[in-house]
Amino acid sequence: MSDATAIAATDPATGNARAPGDAVARADAYPHEHQFDNLAQQTDAARLGMWLFLATEVLFFGGLFGAYTAYRYVYYHAFAEASRELSVLFGTLDTAVLLTSSLTMALAVFTAQSTADSPAARRRSGRTIALLLLATAALGAGFLVLHGFEYYEDYQEHHFPGRTFFFPGAESGQVELFFIIYFCLTGLHSLHVLIGVVLLAVMAALSWKGRYYGGYHNPIEISGLYWHFVDMVWVFLFPLLYLIAPR
Amino acid sequence: MSAAPSTASQHAAETPRSTLVKNAVALFVLLGITVGANFLDLGSFNVVVALLIALIKAALIVLIFMEVRHRSPVLWMFVAAGFFWLLLMLMMTMADYSTRSALPPDWLHRTGRTNHVDFSVGRPAPAAPASR
Structure with a gap:
C-alpha cells in the first residue's frame, strides 16, 4: 500500500536515496523477490548475472577460436584451400536466418517492455510476444535444418574427418584439421542454437497468457540476451570459416 | 490503472x-x-x-x-571483461606460435648442451613448411 501510493524520497527499508526511475517510485505492482530492495535492482542483478554467464560462454567458444587462430597461422595456405570447399550460399543463408531471428527476438522484448499493466493489454501482448518467440524458435530450427543439409553435403564430399575423409594433394592432413575445427565450432554453436530453440519455446508458452508486461519482463529480456549472443558467435564463425579466402 | x-x-x-x-x-x-x-x-x-x-x-x-548502450557502467565492464580475457588468450597463443620460427629448428643443439632430445616435436614438418 505504502509502496504504491506514498513515494518517499528514501527507501524506508534501506535508507538509500531513490532514483527517479526506481521501480518502487514508479509504483510497480509486480512483487520483487525478497532479497532485492525493489524490482529495478532485481532486473539489474539478472542482467549482470546473465552477462557474467555470457562472459564464460565467450571463453568456452574462445578455446576453439584460439585453436582455429593458431592453426590458421601455422597452416595458412591449407586453411584457405579448405575454406573454399565450404558453400558461401549455405553460410549466407545461415547468417540471414539468424539475423532475422535476432530481429523477431528484439521485437518480442520490445513488445514485452511496452505493454501496459492492464489485463486486456497484457492478454493481447502475451499472444504477440508468444508468436514472436515462436517465430524466433522456428528460425532457429530452420538454421539447424540448413546445417543438417550442409553437414550431409560435407559428408558426401568426403570432408567429414575420419576414415571417409579425402582431400587431394600433400596438405590433406592440414585440410582435415580445418574440418575437425569446423565441425567442433559449428557443432558447439548448433548445440547452443538447439538449447535456445527449446528455451524460446518454453518462454512462448509462459508468455501466452500475459505473464510479462512493462513492469515485469526480465525472463524475456534474459532469454533475448542468450539468443543474441548465439547470433553474435555465428557472426564471427561465418567469416572465419567461409570467407577467409577469395573465391 | x-x-x-x-x-x-x-x-x-x-x-x-x-x-x-x-x-x-x-x-x-x-x-x-x-x-x-x-x-x-x-x-x-x-x-x-x-x-x-x-x-x-x-x-x-x-x-x-x-541494449547494452542503455546499461550501467558496471554492466559495460562485465561485457568488456569477457572479450578482454579472450583477447589475452589469443594474444598469448599467438605470441608463442608467431615467434617459433624466429629460432632455427636446431637452436638448442647448436648450444651443444643436448644431443638426445628431439625438439622437432610440435613443429610443422619440414617437408610442408607454412607457405605464405
Whole structure:
C-alpha cells in the first residue's frame, strides 16, 4: 500500500536515496523477490548475472577460436584451400536466418517492455510476444535444418574427418584439421542454437497468457540476451570459416 | 490503472521499434558487403575486411539488440571483461606460435648442451613448411 501510493524520497527499508526511475517510485505492482530492495535492482542483478554467464560462454567458444587462430597461422595456405570447399550460399543463408531471428527476438522484448499493466493489454501482448518467440524458435530450427543439409553435403564430399575423409594433394592432413575445427565450432554453436530453440519455446508458452508486461519482463529480456549472443558467435564463425579466402 | 495518478501503465521500451528494424537492415547490408567482398581478390586483406565487418555487426548486436548502450557502467565492464580475457588468450597463443620460427629448428643443439632430445616435436614438418 505504502509502496504504491506514498513515494518517499528514501527507501524506508534501506535508507538509500531513490532514483527517479526506481521501480518502487514508479509504483510497480509486480512483487520483487525478497532479497532485492525493489524490482529495478532485481532486473539489474539478472542482467549482470546473465552477462557474467555470457562472459564464460565467450571463453568456452574462445578455446576453439584460439585453436582455429593458431592453426590458421601455422597452416595458412591449407586453411584457405579448405575454406573454399565450404558453400558461401549455405553460410549466407545461415547468417540471414539468424539475423532475422535476432530481429523477431528484439521485437518480442520490445513488445514485452511496452505493454501496459492492464489485463486486456497484457492478454493481447502475451499472444504477440508468444508468436514472436515462436517465430524466433522456428528460425532457429530452420538454421539447424540448413546445417543438417550442409553437414550431409560435407559428408558426401568426403570432408567429414575420419576414415571417409579425402582431400587431394600433400596438405590433406592440414585440410582435415580445418574440418575437425569446423565441425567442433559449428557443432558447439548448433548445440547452443538447439538449447535456445527449446528455451524460446518454453518462454512462448509462459508468455501466452500475459505473464510479462512493462513492469515485469526480465525472463524475456534474459532469454533475448542468450539468443543474441548465439547470433553474435555465428557472426564471427561465418567469416572465419567461409570467407577467409577469395573465391 | 485506476486509483493512483502516477499509474505504471505507461511503460516505454528502451529501444524504439524503428531502431530495431533499422538495425536489422544495417546488419543485412553488412552481410551483403561481406559476401560481396569475398568475390574480390584482396590477398591477405580478405580476412581483415571480413573480420572488420564482423566486428561492426557484433557491436550493432551488442549495443542495440542487447541494449547494452542503455546499461550501467558496471554492466559495460562485465561485457568488456569477457572479450578482454579472450583477447589475452589469443594474444598469448599467438605470441608463442608467431615467434617459433624466429629460432632455427636446431637452436638448442647448436648450444651443444643436448644431443638426445628431439625438439622437432610440435613443429610443422619440414617437408610442408607454412607457405605464405
